Amino acid sequence: MKIIAKEKWPDFVAKLIEDYEVYAPVEAGEAITFQKIREPKEGQWHYANTTTSAKGVFLPQTETLFCYEMNNGHVKLEPIEDVAKDRVLLAVRPCDARAVSILDRVFDTEEKPDVYYVNRRRRTTIVALGCNVPRSTCFCTAVGGDPFGKEGADVLLTDLGDRYLAEPLTPRGEALLSTAHFREATQKERSDAKRIATHARKQMAPLPDTTSLPSALGGMIEAPIWQALQERCLGCAVCAYVCPTCYCFDIVDEVCDATSGKRVRNWDCCQFAVYTLEASGHNPRPTGRERMRQRVMHKFNYMAMGGAPLGCVGCGRCVISCPVNIDIREILGAITAAKAT
Ligand code: SF4
Numbered sequence: 116m117k118i119i120a121k122e123k124w125p126d127f128v129a130k131l132i133e134d135y136e137v138y139a140p141v142e143a144g145e146a147i148t149f150q151k152i153r154e155p156k157e158g159q160w161h162y163a164n165t166t167t168s169a170k171g172v173f174l175p176q177t178e179t180l181f182c183y184e185m186n187n188g189h190v191k192l193e194p195i196e197d198v199a200k201d202r203v204l205l206a207v208r209p210c211d212a213r214a215v216s217i218l219d220r221v222f223d224t225e226e227k228p229d230v231y232y233v234n235r236r237r238r239t240t241i242v243a244l245g246c247n248v249p250r251s252t253c254f255c256t257a258v259g260g261d262p263f264g265k266e267g268a269d270v271l272l273t274d275l276g277d278r279y280l281a282e283p284l285t286p287r288g289e290a291l292l293s294t295a296h297f298r299e300a301t302q303k304e305r306s307d308a309k310r311i312a313t314h315a316r317k318q319m320a321p322l323p324d325t326t327s328l329p330s331a332l333g334g335m336i337e338a339p340i341w342q343a344l345q346e347r348c349l350g351c352a353v354c355a356y357v358c359p360t361c362y363c364f365d366i367v368d369e370v371c372d373a374t375s376g377k378r379v380r381n382w383d384c385c386q387f388a389v390y391t392l393e394a395s396g397h398n399p400r401p402t403g404r405e406r407m408r409q410r411v412m413h414k415f416n417y418m419a420m421g422g423a424p425l426g427c428v429g430c431g432r433c434v435i436s437c438p439v440n441i442d443i444r445e446i447l448g449a450i451t452a453a454k455a456t
């Protein structure tokens with residue numbers, strides 16, 4: 116384990132910027148989002164959690180997949196190469212790093228890897244920053260996570276006040292910490308980091324046990340609870356857009372002129388009425404009841420089949436951002452209660 120003094124952190128980040136594309140939490144109006152930084156002072160290193168997740172670093176909200184040009188009956192495709200350099204994603208919370216490993220299960224499969232996602236993912240080193248003080252809306256421990264979890268990360272940082280303890284978790288992480296900005300951690304510093312992590316875990320609010328959710332949901336397709344739950348929902352999709360594990364997308368062809376255009380992928384959401392609308396006019400999820408059910412079922416039943424992780428890392432963003440205060444923790448509690456009756 117290594118130590119870097121906080122006064123040396125900007126120099127380390129500046130060195131990273133020379134060698135990599137560096138993404139970090141950045142203030143954007145009232146929000147904090149992950150963006151590419153050009154100098155260390157652009158990064159926000161003291162924040163509770165970002166407004167949007169790091170998902171966009173791997174799966175941008177909108178991206179051109181390729182451009183096309185027609186010439187005398189021939190179609191020429193121009194692929195887009197958007198990863199010029201290896202990347203480093205800095206100061207991502209452990210829930211978000213874990214969410215990336217959940218997205219890997221969708222986009223980096225052996226049968227059908229998504230080349231756009233895989234290209235970014237394989238060229239990105241993830242530096243996670245443990246949560247000394249989890250927010251009241253955080254519930255990572257209820258869904259298999261930990262405020263100092265290591266899954267998905269290459270390095271885990273612990274804030275020791277005037278220093279960071281940096282634990283390399285992969286060879287890539289090891290390489291990142293091999294600069295002169297770091298020294299070996301003392302036994303006391305290691306113990307301090309452990310104590311901080313234990314304290315953080317104890318601060319997590321008690322939450323409903325989610326271990327039985329996948330099987331409980333299995334028999335609840337027609338349960339009355341979906342009707343009650345959807346009545347407040349506006350179908351605005353904020354919950355999905357801020358969620359680090361939601362990945363619905365839509366692909367459209369945009370025509371530029373008579374002979375050229377581009378194919379674009381955009382985030383989409385199963386809470387939108389038109390998401391499942393078929394060309395015939397039939398919609399298999401015609402009301403909010405089916406759409407609310409789909410979102411919950413997907414995260415807590417379909418994705419968790421065969422022992423896979425739930426599709427929620429407990430970041431609490433949907434709890435904070437929903438304009439009508441729909442709280443996923445209450446939904447999970449209501450499902451558990453409905454199943455018990
Ligand atoms: S943010 Fe709230 S209101 Fe909007 S779609 Fe999600 S649950 Fe419904």
Ligand code: SF4
Nearest residue numbers: 358427428430431433
């Ligand atoms: S469902 Fe809500 S709490 Fe769970 S990962 Fe998505 S945004 Fe975070």
